[in-house]
Amino acid sequence: MQPVLNINDVRCVEVALTREGVSVSELMHRAGYAAAQEVLELGDVDNVVVLTGLGNNGGDGWVAAEALHGRGVNVKVVCPIEPDGLSGDLARQVAQSAVRAGVSTLVGPPRDELESLLETADVVLDCMLGTGFHGEVRAPFDIWIECVNACGARVVSVDVPSGLSGQTGHAASACVVADMTVTMLSLKPGLLADDGRDVCGAIVVAPLAEQTERLVVDADPVAWRTDLSDYLEVTAPRSAAVDKFSRGSVLVVGGSRRFPGAAIMAARAAARMGAGYVTLAMPASAAGVAQAHLLEIPVVALPEDADGVITSDARDVVLKLAERSSAVLVGPGMRVSGGTCALVSALLGSSTPLVIDADGLNCLARLTNGELPEFPEVTRRTAPLILTPHRGELGRLVGATTPVPDSLVSQLEAARKVVWSDGGSELVVVTKSNATACVGVERAVLPKPGPAALATAGSGDVLSGMMAAALAMHRDEDPDLALLAAYVCEVHGYAGSLAAERVGSHAVMAGDLINVIGLAADAVDEHAAFPEGPDEG
Ligand SMILES: NC(=O)C1=CN([C@@H]2O[C@H](COP(=O)(O)OP(=O)(O)OC[C@H]3O[C@@H](n4cnc5c(N)ncnc54)[C@H](OP(=O)(O)O)[C@@H]3O)[C@@H](O)[C@H]2O)[C@@H](O)CC1
Numbered sequence: 001m002q003p004v005l006n007i008n009d010v011r012c013v014e015v016a017l018t019r020e021g022v023s024v025s026e027l028m029h030r031a032g033y034a035a036a037q038e039v040l041e042l043g044d045v046d047n048v049v050v051l052t053g054l055g056n057n058g059g060d061g062w063v064a065a066e067a068l069h070g071r072g073v074n075v076k077v078v079c080p081i082e083p084d085g086l087s088g089d090l091a092r093q094v095a096q097s098a099v100r101a102g103v104s105t106l107v108g109p110p111r112d113e114l115e116s117l118l119e120t121a122d123v124v125l126d127c128m129l130g131t132g133f134h135g136e137v138r139a140p141f142d143i144w145i146e147c148v149n150a151c152g153a154r155v156v157s158v159d160v161p162s163g164l165s166g167q168t169g170h171a172a173s174a175c176v177v178a179d180m181t182v183t184m185l186s187l188k189p190g191l192l193a194d195d196g197r198d199v200c201g202a203i204v205v206a207p208l209a210e211q212t213e214r215l216v217v218d219a220d221p222v223a224w225r226t227d228l229s230d231y232l233e234v235t236a237p238r239s240a241a242v243d244k245f246s247r248g249s250v251l252v253v254g255g256s257r258r259f260p261g262a263a264i265m266a267a268r269a270a271a272r273m274g275a276g277y278v279t280l281a282m283p284a285s286a287a288g289v290a291q292a293h294l295l296e297i298p299v300v301a302l303p304e305d306a307d308g309v310i311t312s313d314a315r316d317v318v319l320k321l322a323e324r325s326s327a328v329l330v331g332p333g334m335r336v337s338g339g340t341c342a343l344v345s346a347l348l349g350s351s352t353p354l355v356i357d358a359d360g361l362n363c364l365a366r367l368t369n370g371e372l373p374e375f376p377e378v379t380r381r382t383a384p385l386i387l388t389p390h391r392g393e394l395g396r397l398v399g400a401t402t403p404v405p406d407s408l409v410s411q412l413e414a415a416r417k418v419v420w421s422d423g424g425s426e427l428v429v430v431t432k433s434n435a436t437a438c439v440g441v442e443r444a445v446l447p448k449p450g451p452a453a454l455a456t457a458g459s460g461d462v463l464s465g466m467m468a469a470a471l472a473m474h475r476d477e478d479p480d481l482a483l484l485a486a487y488v489c490e491v492h493g494y495a496g497s498l499a500a501e502r503v504g505s506h507a508v509m510a511g512d513l514i515n516v517i518g519l520a521a522d523a524v525d526e527h528a529a530f531p532e533g534p535d536e537g
Pocket residue numbers: 010011013014024027028031053054055056057058059060128129130131132133134135136137138139141158159160184185
């Protein structure tokens with residue numbers, strides 16, 4: 001797994017490195033060389049334009065320019081002011097060194113001159129703004145960024161694309177769209193989420209020093225991004241002698257007369273994920289529709305109110321079914337009512353592994369007045385509990401004290417409030433967004449984000465059904481729950497890619513995802529076992 005550090009913690013690592021004898025000047029040189037090396041490795045690089053800012057990100061650029069010049073590349077550095085005028089000592093020194101070495105410069109060019117220069121470039125190296133950037137981009141960089149994004153050259157950003165917050169992942173109205181980002185010391189959360197996903201291109205981490213790995217771990221990473229091989233621990237080792245019950249059974253409780261589909265999709269997804277036996281429990285008036293769609297899955301009719309919503313009279317029958325199941329999913333399409341809240345509360349009190357999604361989460365928010373972290377006794381149980389809120393639902397769970405998360409870091413913060421107040425390793429919050437994080441008490445795991453094709457109605461119901469199946473299939477193994485949840489997200493994402501290939505990226509419906517879950521799981525399992533491909537592996 002690769003650690004992800006908050007920007008402030010990256011600065012702490014920088015300080016720790018200097019204490020261990022690696023000066024900031026040395027770090028800047030290594031950063032510049034690392035960037036230059038990545039540029040050269042792109043191939044066919046004769047002309048490079050380096051755009052520099054006034055801080056240390058610019059300093060990295062001057063070092064890279066001198067290194068590329070030394071390798072025979074035709075380099076031009078564009079800078080807002082004369083190198084001698086740079087106020088930071090380090091940046092000024094490396095700029096002066098580059099000029100002495102013969103690197104040519106262009107100071108404060110008018111727009112048309114910059115455009116003409118960029119037309120000649122094979123690669124543009126973006127060293128305008130790094131982690132010191134805040135607010136809206138000021139001149140001249142706003143114009144420079146427009147010119148970079150309009151030119152045809154390949155763009156490599158140093159540390160972060162200029163205009164992107166490396167912390168929040170929010171881009172300013174001017175932001176470089178890079179083909180590659182060479183980031184220093186460790187991944188940063190803003191590179192992995194929201195606008196960061198669109199503007200970073202391929203991300204390469206340059207560690208800069210041999211002590212970095214240790215110091216980054218000491219700095220308490222805010223999250224860990226998985227590599228496929230990490231999932232080996234949680235891919236299902238299937239013995240040849242399985243029967244339908246030994247593969248795990250799932251109970252899905254949900255649906256309403258108005259919304260029967262969500263629970264149906266979740267049940268089908270659980271079966272496709274590999275649960276040997278799936279039961280769906282729904283309000284009576286929806287059960288007939290459901291059974292007509294589900295030949296392989298028995299549907300149990302539950303007592304309902306006048307609106308076709310499950311009532312609290314369903315409690316005993318649901319608890320009995322739960323007792324016989326390896327895992328339960330509650331929530332999809334269920335609506336929020338006194339009856340459904342009572343059901344969620346009863347299932348929390350059971351000893352069966354549980355996934356709560358959608359309206360089940362809204363019931364949980366109502367049961368705890370939007371202050372879930374204040375009621376740890378509600379989530380504390382002996383069996384696993386996975387909550388799968390999207391940002392809005394997470395906001396409702398913690399909303400009395402915390403605004404709706406609008407970034408990966410705020411998702412992580414809100415989810416941590418919940419898991420830390422609970423304090424046990426049986427609880428994982430899967431906070432869903434364009435960058436989903438599986439947050440356990442010990443660490444937050446980031447699966448590779450799925451494709452845009454996943455943004456379709458019912459996609460979340462499919463995920464929660466898969467999640468329940470994974471809990472059921474691993475019930476006897478005491479798995480690392482955050483990692484298991486991340487594995488499920490990874491399979492869900494892969495299913496999105498496969499479905500997009502089959503039906504077109506804009507056409508994917510949740511049913512298409514369900515049909516390819518098995519193929520997606522096989523593919524992820526194979527990649528986990530043979531990360532380099534079966535031949536080389
Ligand atoms: N961490 C490490 O170990 C290592 C870090 N290194 C590198 O250092 C970088 C961080 O350097 P940094 O702190 O000097 O900040 P940087 O990003 O260059 O920006 C500061 C300049 O931008 C300006 N500026 C700010 N906002 C602005 C705006 N909206 N619009 C316009 N301008 C704006 C700001 O102006 P000010 O706000 O001061 O007026 C100041 O002039 C980091 O990203 C990495 O590349 C490596 O060298 C070595 C290892």
